[in-house]
Amino acid sequence: xxxxTQPTSMDCAEGRxxxxxxxxxxxxxxxxxxxxxxxxxxxxxxxIHGLKNNETNEMASLIITEDRKSSTLILPHATxxxxxxxxxxxxxxxxxxxxxxxxxxxxxxxxxKP
Amino acid sequence: DAGVTQSPxxxxxxxGQQVTLRCSPKSGHDTVSWYQQALGQGPQFIxxxxxxxxxxxxxxxxxxxxxxxxxxxxxxxxxxxLLGDSALYLCASNPLGVPNNEQFFGPGTRLTVL
Numbered sequence: 328x329x330x331x332t333q334p335t336s337m338d339c340a341e342g343r344x345x346x347x348x349x350x351x352x353x354x355x356x357x358x359x360x361x362x363x364x365x366x367x368x369x370x371x372x373x374x375i376h377g378l379k380n381n382e383t384n385e386m387a388s389l390i391i392t393e394d395r396k397s398s399t400l401i402l403p404h405a406t407x408x409x410x411x412x413x414x415x416x417x418x419x420x421x422x423x424x425x426x427x428x429x430x431x432x433x434x435x436x437x438x439x440k441p
Numbered sequence: 442d443a444g445v446t447q448s449p450x451x452x453x454x455x456x457g458q459q460v461t462l463r464c465s466p467k468s469g470h471d472t473v474s475w476y477q478q479a480l481g482q483g484p485q486f487i488x489x490x491x492x493x494x495x496x497x498x499x500x501x502x503x504x505x506x507x508x509x510x511x512x513x514x515x516x517x518x519x520x521x522x523l524l525g526d527s528a529l530y531l532c533a534s535n536p537l538g539v540p541n542n543e544q545f546f547g548p549g550t551r552l553t554v555l
Contacts, residue, residue, distance in 0.1 A: 361543070363546075368529060368549070368551075369548060369549075370445070370531055370533075370546030370547050370548050370549055371484065371531070371533075371546045372546070373543040373544070373545070376543065414483060426472050426489060426491060426496060426497070426535070426537060428474065428486045428489060428497055428499070429474075429476075429484070429486065429533075429544060430486065431476075431483030431484045431485070432483055433482070433483055434483055
């Protein structure tokens with residue numbers, strides 16, 4: 328079962344920041360939070376991941392609460408091309424082989440509007 | 442550098458038939474995971490292969506089987522197809538033993554069972 332809860336859908340105005348929340352209250356101490364997005368039946372695209380510190384890359388920022396029970400993905404300047412389904416995932420590791428599996432939930436459909 | 446490739450792109454089968462889907466991982470990756478994505482749902486983990494063996498398996502029946510070849514490419518086989526097997530089948534790859542690595546997804550194979 329998915330270990331995350333996300334809103335079903337959100338809207339965002341083009342050029343504004345999109346803030347996508349995620350709850351993962353049962354996350355374990357060594358489990359990472361990953362974000363992927365999927366644009367209209369293409370393969371999911373990796374965005375960012377983190378453990379407990381805030382992370383930023385060229386696509387987005389990830390803010391994880393101190394208790395690690397929730398996080399927020401921030402797209403700083405949303406464009407129409409950011410319209411997609413965004414998945415927040417807790418990666419479940421398999422032993423010490425670094426071959427975790429991704430347990431997807433339903434995701435959040437983000438609609439960026441002009 | 443080619444990413445993850447999958448073939449065929451689309452496939453139509455009838456109930457009871459068998460199907461084989463193929464995946465070539467991203468260059469330098471030796472671990473392959475397969476996911477099934479039904480319409481309107483998030484991807485569901487089927488199984489994962491590395492070192493030519495199945496290492497993890499999701500909640501899928503034995504009709505779903507796989508194989509990994511010495512060049513790290515992989516096949517997904519589904520026997521006795523059911524209407525409910527209609528879905529987008531996604532392959533993802535990552536390098537074994539690299540901590541907190543991201544899984545790269547292919548474009549998927551759209552299977553329709555009539």
